[in-house]
Amino acid sequence: MLPTTIEYASQRTLTTQQIADAYQVEAKSLLRNFQRNRKAFIQGEHYYALTGDELKRFKASRQNDATLKFISTLYLWTEKGAWQFAKSLRTEAASRAFQLLMSQCFTKPSEYAPQTAALITSPEYIVAIEHRVSHLEQELRKATIHTGEQKRVQIAVRQRVQGLSTSRAYQAKLYPKLYHALKKTYQVSSYRDICRVDLPEAMRFIAHWQS
Template identity: 40%
Template sequence: MQLPRVVEIKGIRVLTTHQIAESYEVKEIQISQNFKNNRQRFIEGKHYISLSGDELRAFKNQLEKIEVVKSRTSHLYLWTEKGALLHAKSLNTDKAWQVYDYLVDFYFRIKEEKSILTSTKPEEKELLEIDNPIRVFRELMELAECRGIKVQSATLQGYKSRLKDDKIAIKNNLSMNQVIFELAYELSHAIIHDKCGNMLDKEDWDKYHQRAWRAAFMLIEALSIKVAWGKGN
């Protein structure tokens, strides 16, 4: 399932009517009609954010190529996580509920979860002490080559790295230590979970993440020792 492009306003992730209709596989008019029929249940600032005038024009400019609704609209509603829930309730289809759960886990809350992970990663402090990170990076690249995995840099939204099939993409402009960890992390996924398919769609995603996380730390430690030993001989 493909995630919609990230749209944020005032630090809050939202969805346009077009995006939520596309995700729930309904027409935009159905989302608008849901809102009209259940207007008393929708609370501004909680379920939706309303834009008009200069604020709407500024928002459209920042969207670039994201389709909002009609280009000449004078009023725009942006739906929050709780707004998306009310629409799922109104539609009450298996597809809407399935997509809503997916959006909660991997669209609305991924930013919050990643900030928690970032603030509690003890290994990132350890990575600062890697002796000769270039050589450790080369060792990881050799491992990737041996596994038939291609590694490349990419412009990623919401992630520092991604693994798909036999390819690893690492976000541009990371520090060398961050690149090392992300490469080790995705290689750990590729080696340990090679027959698990798309892990992001599974309920046990957090277990997969924690397992690869620990394995990455151990892999970096082992390679650091190898590099240090090689220097002394």
């Protein structure tokens, strides 16, 4: 069952719980992701944060929603916010769910069919949606590793170097060699620029690297 969007600031939005249910993850996991990568989210573009009287009014309009009872800050996520989560989760379930949310929840019929909602099934509308999905998939493939994943790479490099030698002097020589090998293999100027889709392979590369 598709979630019901919430109209806020002339945009269709979803709550954290609604996106979590769609992406098959815990809401707490999404919020932790948000806190770790807060710089990637812009208030008013990716999300809205409701607090104080504004939140009280919102709760009053949804008195039957038990998930709102103890919330002191309510986040409402736009299509861009939902996409940002889908990118960071990088799971098939999240990718499929986002495509469904985009076409069935976030997209207003008037965006593609201003004269009649019946045109939503027109070839032009379908092509527009497919183009939009294709563009977002390309963006997903180009997305680079986030802060948490960069730390995973750092830890993996340290473990590999320490596994190759117990000499700190020699380890100091191995670190730049391994990072150079990473950059050369994935054709990036910094390990931070490794694409997320390449991360599993990069981790294996590090684990089996030989000086």
